Amino acid sequence: MVKMADARILVVDDEPDILSVLVYHLSREGYRVTTAVNGQGALTMADAERPDLIILDLMLPGMDGYEVLQRLRRADRTSAIPVILLTARRAEDERVRGFEVGADDYITKPFSARELTLRVEALLRRAKAEPVSASRRIAVGPVELDREAHRAFSDGAEVDLTPLEYRLLEVLLERRGRVQSRRQLLQAVWDTNAAIETRTVDMHVARLRTKLGGAAPLIETVRGIGYRFRALDK
Amino acid sequence: MVKMADARILVVDDEPDILSVLVYHLSREGYRVTTAVNGQGALTMADAERPDLIILDLMLPGMDGYEVLQRLRRADRTSAIPVILLTARRAEDERVRGFEVGADDYITKPFSARELTLRVEALLRRAKAEPVSASRRIAVGPVELDREAHRAFSDGAEVDLTPLEYRLLEVLLERRGRVQSRRQLLQAVWDTNAAIETRTVDMHVARLRTKLGGAAPLIETVRGIGYRFRALDK
DNA sequence: AACGGTTGTGACAAACTCGTGACGCTTCCC
DNA sequence: GGGAAGCGTCACGAGTTTGTCACAACCGTT
Incomplete structure (x- = not known):
């Protein structure tokens, strides 16, 4: 080490x-x-x-x-x-x-x-x-984001994401390893102080999990707090 | 060095x-x-x-x-x-x-x-x-552009494009692989900050798609964002 | 003035997206 | 052990975005 x-x-x-x-x-x-x-x-x-x-x-x-x-x-x-x-x-x-x-x-x-x-x-x-990537490409473990192309990959295969899912994943990747409360995610993804149920975040996290696939849960639930993308940097 | x-x-x-x-x-x-x-x-x-x-x-x-x-x-x-x-x-x-x-x-x-x-x-x-582009000829997948002759080809056959369609295709090819928002395309193709509906871009993309033909969608729609030209492996 | 080709826009249907209520399961706490 | 709170997921309808048609305006040529 x-x-x-x-x-x-x-x-x-x-x-x-x-x-x-x-x-x-x-x-x-x-x-x-x-x-x-x-x-x-x-x-x-x-x-x-x-x-x-x-x-x-x-x-x-x-x-x-x-x-x-x-x-x-x-x-x-x-x-x-x-x-x-x-x-x-x-x-x-x-x-x-x-x-x-x-x-x-x-x-x-x-x-x-x-x-x-x-x-x-x-x-x-x-x-x-994490060299704080505002760069074109973010890669964490098997998941990658090409921001110029606006495409997401999991294990090298392209994953078809809706605009909202894409933004959510982007935020989670940028802040990988850090817990994000539902409110923080709402603020970051929906940007406005939108009048949206925090439970809605759960729904989209679930959709993301399904689409990203993989055995290991990449997006971890932190009970009582929110969610966190596993920091798998090599 | x-x-x-x-x-x-x-x-x-x-x-x-x-x-x-x-x-x-x-x-x-x-x-x-x-x-x-x-x-x-x-x-x-x-x-x-x-x-x-x-x-x-x-x-x-x-x-x-x-x-x-x-x-x-x-x-x-x-x-x-x-x-x-x-x-x-x-x-x-x-x-x-x-x-x-x-x-x-x-x-x-x-x-x-x-x-x-x-x-x-x-x-x-x-x-x-040996720089690649800005050259006389751009070829991406089945589509080719001869800039000197100002002609376009799809699968080797010439395609008759209007001036606007030609410019749109050129821009999309030059920036292939990258999403271009409708606004970006307007700026690049219509150059001025023309007072044109962004939906108009959709119309011309549709016309281009029809003229270029082919089963595979060469110009991909990125929902909520814009369009992206894609080259497919043969 | 007529004409053929080009381009912008409104309209509408189809496809897609997304928020939410509902329900069951798990976890936590007393 | 029992209740409460937190979470995962399903299904659905309202709303949004996109593809496409039709048409009018425009432009240079005849």
């Missing part, structure tokens, strides 16, 4: 104890760690340092974690940086909201050093694997 | 290890690499993607490399793409057969990264020296 050390990680937390624990473990793994103790600092740091990963506590004085995340995602320079949210709360809707705003992963306090480093490694690996 | 990066290369191999080695080295050189793991996928891909170069393993499950190559050479759209054959076998007659079928070069496993990139560069340079 490729060693991911040398990656730069920005840790954002206002509690000194937690901050130091995080810095300790991450440094030990060989990451270069920088810190911020509030939202404004986090944004400044993210923009200046362009870290490879951000670990962000939800509870911050002033601007809270959600807002930091939202601003990160809106800014061109930082919108692609993977973010792990950190929270003491376990509530389900916290998670949902986090994913909807664009978090890539989630850690609840208390956490073990092992859990931390595992998730960090996983995210860095994934980020490296 | 001219930098050849940005060229698109299709790599066809069923062994994951070899595939990833190839992809790694080629990506490193700046090429845009796509892959296929069997013959059928390779053909589909070659037709859709129109890579600048194909690296083709002889040993494939199902349809073997020779057959893939033969079919490539028979298809108008892909017949000019340089192909490098890849094989573990050293036998002389393998090489001979490969060249007879239309390979441009040959690499035996194991190979060094340097050998690979040298041959790729050489072939791309050669291919670039």
Whole structure:
């Protein structure tokens, strides 16, 4: 496995104890760690340092974690940086909201050093694997999309998709590996804040699954959250 | 030395290890690499993607490399793409057969990264020296256009086209394989930002289809988007 | 002015797409 | 174990998109 050390990680937390624990473990793994103790600092740091990963506590004085995340995602320079949210709360809707705003992963306090480093490694690996393709062609596992030709392939064979199915697949592929809530998908695929039942997304996911075929479920269901295209990059 | 990066290369191999080695080295050189793991996928891909170069393993499950190559050479759209054959076998007659079928070069496993990139560069340079289109004649599948004489042929027989139909066909042929929205076609064929209904395009496409004849739909409809000219293997 | 050919548009039918209610199954939680 | 919530899937009808016909406007030529 490729060693991911040398990656730069920005840790954002206002509690000194937690901050130091995080810095300790991450440094030990060989990451270069920088810190911020509030939202404004986090944004400044993210923009200046362009870290490879951000670990962000939800509870911050002033601007809270959600807002930091939202601003990160809106800014061109930082919108692609993977973010792990950190929270003491376990509530389900916290998670949902986090994913909807664009978090890539989630850690609840208390956490073990092992859990931390595992998730960090996983995210860095994934980020490296996907060179953020706005390109002509997206390929993930057996599925491919030729955007110029507007064609989709599964296992090399062309798959006939309706316009909506095509867009849905495109969005899922672009955000492969990340959970997308039904609402996010609605927003991305139907673009407007259309008055459409979220259940409708299920229907189209089912249609896509059928058309793409294959034994392994390429589009995974994340119960209570939404869907995720399996990240199968080689 | 001219930098050849940005060229698109299709790599066809069923062994994951070899595939990833190839992809790694080629990506490193700046090429845009796509892959296929069997013959059928390779053909589909070659037709859709129109890579600048194909690296083709002889040993494939199902349809073997020779057959893939033969079919490539028979298809108008892909017949000019340089192909490098890849094989573990050293036998002389393998090489001979490969060249007879239309390979441009040959690499035996194991190979060094340097050998690979040298041959790729050489072939791309050669291919670039002879530009394909903007020429007097465009031929795609059964359809041919003689631009100097301003005449069109289908299956060898001349087709009588109106000026507008001719321009529309020309545009579609030049951008074959890519979807063109009705608006794009209007812009390209009627050039001005003419105040013309987009539905009018449909009408002319229908007229073209009728005149070009043939069972196979040469001009494909991409529902919700527009039209795309397609070349079919013979 | 008539004529033959070309081109744009409205109209309509056919084909296709897509949202939704319904229902049964699974998973989760108490 | 039982109920509730989440999810997969079927079927259907309204709505949209496309293929095609017919026709009128236009244009250069006779």
